[in-house]
Amino acid sequence: MVNRVVDIAEKFSLFSEHWSPKVVATLNDYDIKLVRIKGEFVWHSHDNTDELFLVTEGRLTIQLRDGDVTLRSGQLYVVPRGVEHCPIADGEVQAMLIEPTGVVNTGSAGGPLTATHDNSLMG
Amino acid sequence: MVNRVVDIAEKFSLFSEHWSPKVVATLNDYDIKLVRIKGEFVWHSHDNTDELFLVTEGRLTIQLRDGDVTLRSGQLYVVPRGVEHCPIADGEVQAMLIEPTGVVNTGSAGGPLTATHDNSLMG
Numbered sequence: 001m002v003n004r005v006v007d008i009a010e011k012f013s014l015f016s017e018h019w020s021p022k023v024v025a026t027l028n029d030y031d032i033k034l035v036r037i038k039g040e041f042v043w044h045s046h047d048n049t050d051e052l053f054l055v056t057e058g059r060l061t062i063q064l065r066d067g068d069v070t071l072r073s074g075q076l077y078v079v080p081r082g083v084e085h086c087p088i089a090d091g092e093v094q095a096m097l098i099e100p101t102g103v104v105n106t107g108s109a110g111g112p113l114t115a116t117h118d119n120s121l122m123g
Numbered sequence: 124m125v126n127r128v129v130d131i132a133e134k135f136s137l138f139s140e141h142w143s144p145k146v147v148a149t150l151n152d153y154d155i156k157l158v159r160i161k162g163e164f165v166w167h168s169h170d171n172t173d174e175l176f177l178v179t180e181g182r183l184t185i186q187l188r189d190g191d192v193t194l195r196s197g198q199l200y201v202v203p204r205g206v207e208h209c210p211i212a213d214g215e216v217q218a219m220l221i222e223p224t225g226v227v228n229t230g231s232a233g234g235p236l237t238a239t240h241d242n243s244l245m246g
Contacts, residue, residue, distance in 0.1 A: 003200060003201050003202075003203060004200075005192055005193075005194060005198050005199070005200050006198060006199045006200070007197065007198045008197045008198065008199070009197055025175070025199065025201050026173075026201070027173045027174075027175045027201055027221060027222075028172055028173050028204075028223070030153070032175070032199070032201075049151055050149075050150045050151050051150075052148070052150045052155070056197070069128055070128075071128060074130065074131045074132055074179070075128050075129060075130045075131065076128070076129045076131070076148065076155070077126060077127075077128050077129070078126050078148050078149070078150050078155075079126075080126060081151075098150060098221070099150075100151070
C-alpha cells in the first residue's frame with residue numbers, strides 16, 4: 001500500500017508544543033496538519049485560500065472581526081480566504097487544519113508564532 | 124460571520140441512506156462530504172485526484188489491489204490518485220470524505236451506486 005493510516009490521537013501523542021502544526025498527510029497539493037492550540041494566536045488572514053479547522057479535543061474559539069465562532073470536538077469551520085481571524089483557547093485544544101501546502105500559519109502578519117513546514121510525523 | 128460551524132454528528136442525524144455523500148462545507152474548490160457506508164462499494168479509481176477518508180464512527184476497510192487498509196474512528200487515509208480501491212464495511216460506518224468538487228464517487232466505473240452532487244445539508 002502506498003500511504004499509511006494516520007491515527008490522529010497517536011500522532012498527537014508524539015508532540016506537545018503549541019502553535020506548531022505537523023503535516024501528517026497530503027491530499028494533492030494540500031497539507032493535512034495537526035496542531036495543539038493554547039492561548040491566543042495573532043490576528044491574520046490568508047488572501048489566497050480558505051482554511052479548515054476541525055477540532056478533535058477541547059474547545060476552540062476563532063475570533064473574527066464580526067463575531068466569534070466556537071468549535072467543540074467533532075465540529076469544523078472553514079475560514080474564508082481574506083477573512084481576518086485569531087484563534088484563542090483557554091484550555092488546550094487539539095485540531096486538524098487543512099490548507100494548501102506552503103500556506104504560512106500567520107499569513108501576512110508574521111511574528112514569533114510563525115511556524116516552519118514540519119512533516120516529521122509523516123508516514 | 125460568513126460560514127457556519129458544521130457539527131459532524133448533527134449532520135449525520137439528518138440522513139440515513141448509504142453511499143450518498145452530502146457536501147457540508149467547501150474549502151476552495153474542494154468538497155467536505157459526509158457519507159454513511161455499509162456493505163461493499165464498487166472497485167474504481169480517480170485518475171486525477173487523491174481522496175481522503177476520515178472515519179468518525181465504525182470500522183471501514185478500504186480494499187486495495189495490493190492489500191487492505193482498515194480505519195477506525197479517528198483514523199484517516201488518503202487513497203492516491205489512480206489507485207484502484209473498493210470500500211467495504213460489515214457494520215455501518217460514518218466517514219468524512221475530502222476531494223475536489225465534481226469528483227464522481229464511482230470514478231470511471233459508473234453503475235447504480237453513482238451519486239449526484241448533494242449539497243442539501245450545507246449552511
